[in-house]
Amino acid sequence: MASTMLLTTGRSTTRRTKPMRKRAGSAALTFITWVLTVGMFFPIAWMVFTAFKTEKAAATNPPTFITQLTLENFEAVFDRGFLVYLTNSFTASVVSTLIVMVLAIPAAYGLSVRPLIRSTDALFFFISTKFMPLAAIVIPIYLLLQNMGLLDNISALSILYVGMNLPLAIWMMRSFLSEVPGEIIEAAQVDGASFWTELVRIVMPIVAPGMAAAALICFIFAWNEYFLANLLTSTVARTTPPFLGSFVSGRGQFLAVLSAAATLAVLPVVIAGWIAQKRLVRGLAMGAIK
Template sequence: MSTMTATERISVPSPRPRRSTRGRASSIVLGVVAWVVGLIFITPVVWMILTALHSEVDAATNPPSFFAPLTGASFAEFFGASGGVNPWPFLINSAVASVVSTLIVLVLSTAAAYSLAVRRIERWSDVLFFLLSTKMLPMVAGLLPIYIVARMFGILDTWLLLIIIYSAMNMPIAVWMMRSFLAEIPIAVLEAAEIDGARLPRVFLQILLPLTAPGLAATALICVIFSWNELLFASVLTSTAAGTAPVFLTGFVTSQGLFLSQVCAASLVISVPVLAAGIAAQDKLVQGLSMGAVK
């Protein structure tokens, strides 16, 4: 009868240790905390939706009447069905200023980020600090000079003025974001393209842009949100021809009081384009915001 040596013995894998009671309890606590935080953030949105679906009388009650009859009168008032102000020109103005300024920012910020991350210029860190320092000045501090210059050139209450302001407003954050995305691209990929004879325009179009598509989506969405929601410059530098959606919202605050239900309905409608853009770019946005998080 042959005996098995120690090296020939079949080792039986030990059973996996069971998860401790403390670990399960901590997971349950973290799950409950996550749900509570989520409910805290979603409660104002649900409240706004219910308020928009109530009449002005029910929306103004204190405490609010959550079980009051639902109606779409506030949405009809927003779209001008009851003889109110037409919101479409304001929405179009916001869309044009936001989209055009975002496209300009993406083109300029990508070129600037390339020179700061890939082909680093001299004193590139000083350039980054200068861009960041422009965001330290309160926006209201530059309101009067911008108003005087815009009046001198005759561009008050125009799309052009909003596009220039929004482009300048979003440029610093866009350059910082695009630089962080471009810094993640291996230099060897670009050098290989140059060895194969690819010139800079081809490198940008066929290599850099596909690799930084998540970063471009994240940067574009943030620029659109900032431009779409901007109120200070739009309320002072525009009136009727180029008034934006946030300016339209302020029209519900009248001498008779605040039309709460109509404000909530208008806020929901105005939030839909940005929400739709976020959902459409959700995958690219998550990838872009997480680029560089894992080495």
């Protein structure tokens, strides 16, 4: 009898211990997640906070947390023509993203829903264009644009961004389109739908979240691109990333003004991500199923 009671007590203790261990593990995971989140967000928060400091307060070491706040840095940024650079970045990013999506969706459709002969070779060709670093091809690109009179031209920069982002968009859209049920497409074909009707009216609404995810990633890559924008533009087509680099010069580092310019530069991307967040999360989840 005593042994039976001890055995029953041991089992009940084990049952209580398991939920406690589970709760402790969940609490520890939550704590670690919050630590990582705060650690990743802190540099951005510090940049925004520095944008409202004076240059003297921003350069103090150790840094000051309680200081006078000012809007002079933002005024200085716009006085240096920031709106022109912002417009160039927006134009190049939006135009290149639209062209990429117009080209990537039919190409991905042909590689997934209606597979072409040797489609694997075509996919490898697309991704192989990303193997070579930009530094290895920038001189031929520079000479070509120079001979064509397209240096410091926002249209030429947009076309280069199309070539930079198109392989990535094709791979992403192929992953999304591969998840479209074949029965829906077959039903549309039986009803006599043409290729473009099938693509535009049947398939694209299904993969709209994936399209939003691919478009947003291409937009971010074009918006943040520095190397080509710095080497192939000077004044007329200069974009935001090279403009931000101009705040670090031989005269020193203007941290407060740079932080103000960087804060304004990330706002369009943050706003675009916030608007498309629901479709973005769903679209990235679509691409992760297979």
